[in-house]
Every structure is written in C-alpha cells, then in structure tokens.
Amino acid sequence: MAVGLCDFPNIPEIKGVKIGVAEAGIKKPNKKDLVIFELCEGAAVAGVFTQNAFCAAPVRLCQKHLASSSPRYLLINTGNANAGTGKLGVENALLTCQVLAEQAGVDVDAILPFSTGVIGEPLPTDKIVAAIPAAFLSLSGDSWRAAGTGIMTTDTLPKGSVRSFEYEGRAYTVAGISKGAGMIRPNMATMLGYVFSDIAMDTSLLQKMLKEVVGKSFNRITIDGDTSTNDSCIAVATGKAGNEVVTDVASPLAQAFLTAFTEVMQELAHAIVRDGEGATKFVTVEVQGANLVSDATKVAFEVAHSPLVKTALFASDPNWGRILAVVGRAGVEGLDVDKVQLHINGFEIVRDGCRSPDYLEKHGQEAMAPEEIHIVINLGAGDVSDTVWTTDLSRDYVTINADYRT
Incomplete structure (x- = not known):
C-alpha cells in the first residue's frame, strides 16, 4: 500500500531523449519489463553505483562503459538482477549490449546496461535479445509513464518527478523516474534511478552534482537496511536547451539547476519510501x-x-x-x-x-x-x-x- 504517493506526473518531452518499452517476459508474461533510453550525441552522462562488494554484472559493465565512452543508450531489464552470476553474468550483460549496439549502429561501449530482480539466476538473454528490436522501434519522446512502469519489480506504482525553471528567458526541464520498494538502504543511490535534463553541462560538474544530491536524497532513505547489489543512478544533460555549457557550480544557472535537480531526486527518493514493501507509514x-x-x-x-x-x-x-x-x-x-x-x-x-x-x-x-x-x-x-x-x-x-x- 503506497503511503500518500501521488499519481505519475505529466512529464513533457525532453529534447535529446527518447524512450522505448517492450515485453520480454523475463519473469512474468504480459508485463513491460524492458526499457531503452536513447540519448543524443554529445550528452553529458554521470553515474553513481552500489558499494555492495557483490555488485551485479551489469553494474560492473556499466561502470566500464561509462568510463570509456560517450553513452548513447541505457538498456534496462527487470525480473532478473544478473547478480551473483560470475563471468557468465558479465558475458550475458555484454551480449545484450552487443545486440542493441548492432540495432542502433553504435559501438558496444556506448550501451549502459542495468538489471533488477531476483539475485543468483542466469540472465535470460534469449528473451531480452528477442525483445530489443520491439523496444528500439517504439522509441519516442513521451513514454515516461511506460518507462516508469517498465522498471518496476515489487513496486505498486510507477515513480516519476519533474521540475521546470527559467533563466535569462530560456526554459529548462529536469525529470526522472525511479524504482524500488524493498532491499533499500542505498550506499550511493537507489535501486534504479534516472534523471534527465535538457541543460548543457560539463560532465565532470554533472558528476559532482549527482554525488552531492544523492547524499541528500537516495542516500538518506531506508526501508529494511539492505543495500542492493544493483543500485544505480544515472544523470543525463542533453544540452538541447541551447545554453552555453555550464562549468562553474557557483554560477546562477548551475544553482538554479541544482535546486530543481535536488527537488526531483528527493521526490523520487521519497516515492520509493512511500511505496515501501508493506508500508503503512x-x-x-x-x-x-x-x-x-x-x-x-x-x-x-x-x-x-x-x-x-x-x-x-x-x-x-x-x-x-x-x-x-x-x-x-x-x-x-x-x-x-x-x-x-x-x-x-x-x-x-x-x-x-x-x-x-x-x-x-x-x-x-x-x-x-x-x-x-x-x-x-x-x-x-x-x-x-x-x-x-x-x-x-x-x-x-x-x-x-x-x-x-x-
């Protein structure tokens, strides 16, 4: 029972981001369980990840790809965490990235993989590979609710948040989705969280801000004290708002963004608590x-x-x-x-x-x-x-x- 959790917000299209969703049947039939985010070329991407020593194969591969490339796609599956799966888990995560890379015509390290679900079971790559084309073909700018639903596991409702602000006559949007209801005591971020903005920002500054805001949001929630093997939080700045690239955290535009960013992240974190497994308070x-x-x-x-x-x-x-x-x-x-x-x-x-x-x-x-x-x-x-x-x-x-x- 979600405690005071508001309905999923109306999130507008964010230039530079497209979303595709499909049914792979990973754990249950007739369930949206595969989500793709397409990012425009040149987007700044930052990430923070679980500190659990048993971190999942997609987490390790995601960190490697993020450090070596300019990400173009996020590939997310639910129903299987691909954690505690050894070398085979990494190979399976890489295989799904390769299939999407071939579909999209990009290098494999431009794909960031994410998984959530049951720990210790092999990733059903055949189901994911079969569903990737459908998810790719469905890419659009307005599938936010479908994406929020597609990353759910034991969540009862999809979780989203959005803020808009203006600076010197130019409009900016910050929006995101998250999932999580149990195994929540993050040590970096939440189970899964994705926040996007059309602002142009230096990647290192975005990374610094993400780490700071995580400390005020996802790292201040707990449901059961268990840190997941798959915790991942990604922030993306597409640069499509048309501003000059923000490089100084003290600048007025950076501070305006930071306020909206913090509000979105805290709302997403609170939504996870409100939808905590069995929660009544x-x-x-x-x-x-x-x-x-x-x-x-x-x-x-x-x-x-x-x-x-x-x-x-x-x-x-x-x-x-x-x-x-x-x-x-x-x-x-x-x-x-x-x-x-x-x-x-x-x-x-x-x-x-x-x-x-x-x-x-x-x-x-x-x-x-x-x-x-x-x-x-x-x-x-x-x-x-x-x-x-x-x-x-x-x-x-x-x-x-x-x-x-x-």
Missing part, C-alpha cells in the same frame, strides 16, 4: 543538536532500522522508550542523556532525557496515528542536524519477501 527521522553530522546520521539510521521502533510505528503504539533505547546504543561519544529531547508530530514526548511533564498517553496515541510521522530527536550537544526517511515494518513486508520467488 511514511516516517521522517530528524536528528538535531548533534556535534557532528556523522552522529546525527548514525542516530537517525539506527532509529529508522530498529525493528522494535518500526513495529511500534506499524501498530501506532506510542512506545517511545524504544526510541530512547536506540539513541542510547547508537554510539554517540559523550552523549549526555539528560539533554535529549523527543518530539513526535509536534507533541513533546521527552524533555531532558525523561518523560515530559506535559505528556499524556493520549498525546502519544494521537502523534502515532497518522500515516505520516515526523520524529524529531534533539541530542542537546551542538547545532548539527540530519534527516532520514523510512517506513514502518508490517506483516505484509514479511509476506511479500517470503513469497518473492514463488
């Missing part, structure tokens, strides 16, 4: 009053990962002592528990390390009842803060993952 964990950003981040993630906290959130049970226990074990050096404050949805729960004198049980029940919950923890040690977004832990999460391969 969208939870913001904000830690204030830390001495170090690392302390704030650590406490926020510890609270967001705690099964006891997450099950209390699911039950709307104001068992706030579980939160205090997590704060105490998070490993913040020199923590003075007598200065810790806790608010949930505006209600003061804990003051100076213990139950607030103004707190009543009915306040806690009222605070925990909504489907959107904002937890604010103040450590009383400094002026640094950080925020993480997460979900509750429901019975459905267990069912979905227990039955994932059946």
Whole structure:
C-alpha cells in the first residue's frame, strides 16, 4: 500500500531523449519489463553505483562503459538482477549490449546496461535479445509513464518527478523516474534511478552534482537496511536547451539547476519510501543538536532500522522508550542523556532525557496515528542536524519477501 504517493506526473518531452518499452517476459508474461533510453550525441552522462562488494554484472559493465565512452543508450531489464552470476553474468550483460549496439549502429561501449530482480539466476538473454528490436522501434519522446512502469519489480506504482525553471528567458526541464520498494538502504543511490535534463553541462560538474544530491536524497532513505547489489543512478544533460555549457557550480544557472535537480531526486527518493514493501507509514527521522553530522546520521539510521521502533510505528503504539533505547546504543561519544529531547508530530514526548511533564498517553496515541510521522530527536550537544526517511515494518513486508520467488 503506497503511503500518500501521488499519481505519475505529466512529464513533457525532453529534447535529446527518447524512450522505448517492450515485453520480454523475463519473469512474468504480459508485463513491460524492458526499457531503452536513447540519448543524443554529445550528452553529458554521470553515474553513481552500489558499494555492495557483490555488485551485479551489469553494474560492473556499466561502470566500464561509462568510463570509456560517450553513452548513447541505457538498456534496462527487470525480473532478473544478473547478480551473483560470475563471468557468465558479465558475458550475458555484454551480449545484450552487443545486440542493441548492432540495432542502433553504435559501438558496444556506448550501451549502459542495468538489471533488477531476483539475485543468483542466469540472465535470460534469449528473451531480452528477442525483445530489443520491439523496444528500439517504439522509441519516442513521451513514454515516461511506460518507462516508469517498465522498471518496476515489487513496486505498486510507477515513480516519476519533474521540475521546470527559467533563466535569462530560456526554459529548462529536469525529470526522472525511479524504482524500488524493498532491499533499500542505498550506499550511493537507489535501486534504479534516472534523471534527465535538457541543460548543457560539463560532465565532470554533472558528476559532482549527482554525488552531492544523492547524499541528500537516495542516500538518506531506508526501508529494511539492505543495500542492493544493483543500485544505480544515472544523470543525463542533453544540452538541447541551447545554453552555453555550464562549468562553474557557483554560477546562477548551475544553482538554479541544482535546486530543481535536488527537488526531483528527493521526490523520487521519497516515492520509493512511500511505496515501501508493506508500508503503512511514511516516517521522517530528524536528528538535531548533534556535534557532528556523522552522529546525527548514525542516530537517525539506527532509529529508522530498529525493528522494535518500526513495529511500534506499524501498530501506532506510542512506545517511545524504544526510541530512547536506540539513541542510547547508537554510539554517540559523550552523549549526555539528560539533554535529549523527543518530539513526535509536534507533541513533546521527552524533555531532558525523561518523560515530559506535559505528556499524556493520549498525546502519544494521537502523534502515532497518522500515516505520516515526523520524529524529531534533539541530542542537546551542538547545532548539527540530519534527516532520514523510512517506513514502518508490517506483516505484509514479511509476506511479500517470503513469497518473492514463488
């Protein structure tokens, strides 16, 4: 059940980008599960990838191609992660790239492959190869919703975001799609995320911005604490807006783009949390009053990962002592528990390390009842803060993952 997830937005055509979608039947029949993005020549492409040591074959091949060429196509399949598949996995990923390269008339290293789905099973290359021509022939500029649907696995809804802005009389668009609902605790980006703009930007600057914005979006979400083998996030700047190439991050145009880019990335990241497997709550964990950003981040993630906290959130049970226990074990050096404050949805729960004198049980029940919950923890040690977004832990999460391969 998606928590407050809005309908897929109306994303306009972005010059320099075309999208093709097809049914390969990789895991299920009659499902859009193969997506191609065609990029114009000269587009700037940046990427960040999973830090999982068991990273999937397409991730390794994608990194290699991105470092050695000017990418022209993104090739994405769902239903099979092609992870834990050894040398055969790399060969299979390369084969699909070769087929698309021949179809498009480009070098093989101009293809960036991506896969998501079940880990440990060989990639069904015959199905993908057979579907590539149909996806290629369907290339158009307005298939955003179909692409959002085509990269879904256990997602219940497609996820998209778009922002437009003007600078010196010229219009710019930033838009993207993402997928992910489980195995979410990124260590770079999300399961899969793709953001495109018509701005002209230097590739190294785009890479720098992507890494920065990932730290404010995809790297601040968690559903179950598991970092995927296939996490990949790609940013593309086609240059078709007609501006001079942006090279200075401090320039007004770069800052205007950065604002829109951040909003799109955060919305895509939040959409993943809102569509978390079995989720009934969208939870913001904000830690204030830390001495170090690392302390704030650590406490926020510890609270967001705690099964006891997450099950209390699911039950709307104001068992706030579980939160205090997590704060105490998070490993913040020199923590003075007598200065810790806790608010949930505006209600003061804990003051100076213990139950607030103004707190009543009915306040806690009222605070925990909504489907959107904002937890604010103040450590009383400094002026640094950080925020993480997460979900509750429901019975459905267990069912979905227990039955994932059946």
